Amino acid sequence: MAGVEINIQHLDKSFGSLKVLKDINFHVKPGEFVAIVGKSGCGKSTLLRTIAGLESVTGGVITFNSKEVKGVQETTRMMFQDARLLPWKDVLTNVRVGNSDRTKAEQALGNVGLLEKSSEWPGVLSGGQKQRVSLARALAGDPDLILFDEPLGALDALTRIEMQSLIEQLWKQQRFTSILVTHDVSEAIILADRVVLIEDGGISLDVKIDLQRPRVKDARFTVYENMILERILDKGEGV
Numbered sequence: 743m744a745g746v747e748i749n750i751q752h753l754d755k756s757f758g759s760l761k762v763l764k765d766i767n768f769h770v771k772p773g774e775f776v777a778i779v780g781k782s783g784c785g786k787s788t789l790l791r792t793i794a795g796l797e798s799v800t801g802g803v804i805t806f807n808s809k810e811v812k813g814v815q816e817t818t819r820m821m822f823q824d825a826r827l828l829p830w831k832d833v834l835t836n837v838r839v840g841n842s843d844r845t846k847a848e849q850a851l852g853n854v855g856l857l858e859k860s861s862e863w864p865g866v867l868s869g870g871q872k873q874r875v876s877l878a879r880a881l882a883g884d885p886d887l888i889l890f891d892e893p894l895g896a897l898d899a900l901t902r903i904e905m906q907s908l909i910e911q912l913w914k915q916q917r918f919t920s921i922l923v924t925h926d927v928s929e930a931i932i933l934a935d936r937v938v939l940i941e942d943g944g945i946s947l948d949v950k951i952d953l954q955r956p957r958v959k960d961a962r963f964t965v966y967e968n969m970i971l972e973r974i975l976d977k978g979e980g981v
């Protein structure tokens with residue numbers, strides 16, 4: 743399925759008197775990969791959860807392919823830091839949660855290199871394998887949008903690099919629109935076409951990453967990295 747086009751206009755999101763997102767305007771092209779960065783607590787997950795339809799909007803409009811959306815869309819999938827697998831169901835059944843089609847589930851497990859683990863319990867898998875299953879579950883739904891909420895945050899450095907490469911490869915093949923929330927500016931530049939910085943409830947920077955894929959950490963990469971990091975750290979806060 744081709745990626746969805748997302749348009750966010752004048753989005754406000756408050757929790758009671760706390761205004762988290764203020765007049766966010768944001769367009770994502772079909773099949774584009776956008777990363778969202780910003781200091782802890784700036785509202786990255788709230789923005790992602792609102793796009794997912796898990797949070798209602800306080801004001802403004804979100805459209806998918808020019809149609810206003812409210813609530814969770816069947817073709818939107820999410821991936822979190824915690825794989826959220828059901829421990830009492832085997833791997834294949836976990837991939838089929840929310841995706842009844844067995845063939846697609848097997849195909850998705852094959853795409854993440856874990857078909858031979860179909861009948862294992864999640865408990866015997868490594869952290870990286872659990873995240874692969876979680877990715878397979880997202881892919882088996884034939885998504886036009888995957889929302890990644892810091893999915894690689896708990897992985898060791900090597901597994902993280904492998905997962906970045908797997909996500910990039912599958913995104914290139916299937917072209918679902920992707921929005922990634924990450925604390926890791928380098929990861930954002932490795933994966934995204936655009937990196938968006940959230941500050942004070944709004945978008946303070948929106949940078950197109952004009953580097954060939956797969957990305958290597960060369961001088962041009964470092965220029966992007968330093969520019970985004972400096973902008974975040976300018977405000978005297980960490981990521």
Ligand SMILES: Nc1ncnc2c1ncn2[C@@H]1O[C@H](COP(=O)(O)OP(=O)(O)OP(=O)(O)O)[C@@H](O)[C@H]1O
Binds near residue numbers: 780785789
């Ligand atoms: N359901 C909720 N009810 C009340 N306040 C909330 C709720 N969800 C988030 N918040 C508040 O909204 C603000 C933004 O939270 P959010 O989780 O979106 O930030 P974040 O940028 O993703 O943070 P982190 O990088 O630490 O995960 C925080 O002040 C948080 O306490």
